[in-house]
Amino acid sequence: MTWLKALFWILSLTVGEARASCPDWSQTRANQEIKRLEGQLKQWDIDYYREGNSATSDAIYDQLRTRLNGWQHCFHPGETVSAVAVTTHGKTQHPVAHTGVKKLPDSAAVAEWIKYKTDLWAQPKVDGVAITLVYQHGRLVRLLSRGDGLKGEDWTVKADKISAIPKKVSGPLANSTLQGELFWKREAHIQKKMGGINARGKVAGAMMRNIDADSLREFGVFIWAWPDGPSDFKQKLELLADVGFGLTKAWSRPVSTLESISGLRNRWFNSALPFVTDGIVIHQAREPSGKFWQPGQATWLAAWKYPPVQQLADVKGISFAVGRTGKIAVVLGLEPIQLDDKLVKRVNVGSVKRWRELDIAPGDQITVSLAGQGIPRVDEVVWRVSLRNKPEPPDPLNLTPLSCFYSAAECREQFLSRLAWLSSSEALNIKGVSSSTWQQLHLSSRFEHLFSWLDLSVEDLARISGISPARAAQVWHQFSMARQQPFRRWLLAFGLPLPKSALNMMTDSHWHQLLARNESAWQALPGVGVARAKRLVAFVNSPQIHMLAAYLARQGIDGFVN
Template sequence: MTGIRRIFAALLACQAFSVQADCPEWPEARAAKEIARLQKQTDTWNMAYWQSGSSGVSDDEFDQLKDQLKAWQRCFGQDVTEPPIPALNGSTLHPVAHTGVRKFKDRQALVQWMAGKTDLWVQPKVDGVAVTLVYRDGNLMQAISRGNGLSGENWTAKVKRIPAVPKRVEGLLTNSVLQGELFLQEQGHIQKQMGGMNARAKVAGALLRKADSEMLASLGLFVWGWPDGPAAFPQKLALLQKAGFPLAAQYSLPVNSPSDVEEQRQRWFTTPLPFATDGVVIRSASEPESKYWQPGEGTWVAAWKYPPATQIAEVKSIEFAVGRTGKIAVVALLEPVMLDDKQVRRVNVGSIRRWQELDIVPGDRLNISLAGQGIPRIDDVAWRSTKRVKPEPPQVSYNTLSCYRASPACQPQFLSRLMWAGQQLHINGVGEALWRQLMRTHRLEHLFSWMTLSETELRQTPGISPERANLLWHKFDLVKQQPFIQWLKALAIPLNQKAFPALSAKRWSQVLRMSEQEWQTLPGMGKAKTSQLLRWLADPQIRELGGWLAAQGVPGFQDQ
């Protein structure tokens, strides 16, 4: 089935938009400007799509931004509009109109649509371009692009060069009209892993190009409509297969419940197929006579698309996170969106330089997807706000030796150092929120000041119950038993991770006495890394922290 955008508002009225529904607090002048810009862009994309088959943005991105436009129009009392249907060059009339399909937003919409219906079938929603094939006296006489559903481009010459399209048919198909999807043939395409791979745009390009394209030989055809064909769906599928249209028979399955549809949808999403797909189509075997078919009125067929691989999320604010080594990372806080089964509220932008290159400010909309291990990432900026106010990045020069002591300017890196030290010393159950609270309440002086907090002081910390204060006090006391290597890691010693197992020094005094040559014998410790380490060891605040840990009775820091 085609992924082409449907052209009538009635098909979309039942869908709840997934974009942020809260109305922005804009002055009327800004609202008018934002709405006008987005409306102009969606109209431009829509025009390009109908004229060339590809607009430069995905269907999902287009639909989400179109829904955002509608939301803004409702918020500010404007008429809710649909992108206009452009006047197309194609003047070849379809003998039977393309109705299009209603798209479900969720399982509940599917349940409501299926209620009371029988003899239903599910098919993959093949991602390609729709076409009408007209056979007369057994010969392929016309191939017409979908166009506006009533008329389209004459693609006959191009389609006749596609090996997968039969040029002659027999029997009941001798004088017939077929509707289907021209697609790029793939081997073992797994939609969940590979996505759409821009397949539809490639197909459209091959058909719209004036010169013949070698890609025509790589195209396939999935017939999903035989208007006025046999009433019995199995007979229809068998005759299509016999005539050289095998895919409908291979990929059409009877369904009796929403669960059947849901299970097959997931199966086709995760298993190899010979084409890209963007969902499933559910159709009733009972269809009206073709003379009653009209664009936007295919009530006997509907689609349930796959979850979008990307979601558009609004940027609420920009934060600058400082890591324990002093590296600054930019983080965009988002209006929450769902990707797969994950709610995404923040995304790492990267360095300040990348943030500046992407030019992201609060109010912008970002295309967010999930990278490996489900980590959110920015694919690109989907839409830019007219108001461009950038926050100032930190002016402090952070490095591997800064912020072992607390100060207002050092708060971000100092917090990162606390969190890192807690992880290395295996203080389970103490996260960022608690470290922040301890910083605020007790004004920690340096990286290990929390070790001296009494149980009474911990009980006085807002948000900490007496029971948790007791547990926390015991955890802080037990860190002295951690191995010496873990304390070096807690200090964030700039030592290559591969070097720790080979380190023979078991006490702080031994570490301080090691020579440059001894350090360079350890794995991963070149001249530059060793020079950095020696500078770190010679720093007065590091030496002072070592002496402080010795005074607290941490064994590895006490002289024997």
């Protein structure tokens, strides 16, 4: 959450990014929300710079600041965007200013940046705390935090406890100023799998507080700048390695094309490294004299960050999905975000209980990541709007595993979920009939119950708006094929709450045999305990199920005909 990082993001913010998706707020509410988010970011800045505490990841912090400046552009165009609250207590002047590094958003920007540049080198963008090391007459005389880039805090007293920092150097480095990253040493850290693990916050917190020496021995140093050092980059790496800064040489590679840079970036993102990283940095060997370095003025280096594991998402709306068994799931509609190769517009929160625990309302800012098999998930709420205008979920008392086999206004979603299930490959395998097809058929034909579609003729289907004669014939053929499915498939279409292992072992071939089973008989099947046996008895003896079984008998469905 360093100030230069945010500063360069602000400087590189494009008009298109700033204008992205203005909220539908009144001016009064916009002012209120902007003020609240400004206050939250300011408090996080204070916590970070004064205490070394990081309440959120750098990526999410940056995205929230992007969101804030977008709102300011929407509702206060022309005004200066909100700046980072730099609250460092640093008073010691850097011999050479820290410039920071420009962030390039994508491969196209990288290709444009490297155009016409020569003698380029790439290094991992090590995630830690930026420092200055000052050597005079071969001895370390100063260890400074980056601070505001011009002045930093004097951490020299802690240098003796950090074994990774050489206290004595020789040769060209005897009188030198070095800039680099103080980082938390790791073993086989794979960035893509493990993420940032708050590495920067751990280092910053340790340096800002009185802690034991053992913690400081866990830190390493990666030197990424030697102002006024040798112009030959390879020679610079060799000299740094000779005095104890070997990581710089070990993790620097010459590059000349976008392909070579992209290849290194992908390799380091997926490989085991000795530090946490958040991207790749490209250096041009030729750089100006250190006396000309200023915060925000570096043109000879740039960073291409990794895609964030989490993305900030704006909650645009909240809806409720009812499954075939009556379970209610909360679904958030999002301002579209890109996660890996997926464009995510919706995310399932889970139960109503979890939604209420998370306390999510439209306008809130949440973090979303990809769970197993690439399924989007909600991680946390990072900022809440002041107006908590949340919709009311359906009444769960009216939705059960035995409700909505018959159509009713309050049953629409559960009824359609039951239709979608029965046509799935796990039940009747009615190919080419999706949830949207069921909605179309139900809207036009006003199904009375779950199996009303069996009454439709090919002519009935052809009369439905939007269904061509060829499509009508195709759907009717699939319905006809479903009639031939075996008894067990129809039990699955009903949604009989029986485990697959029990269904495979069951020898019943007629509905009457199921009616004759008591709880003990059900428990004789594998995977059926006392509670499930009670549910099965209640299910097959339900009046709605009785009527549907009788209907299937009249339709001549195998296993139901008397």
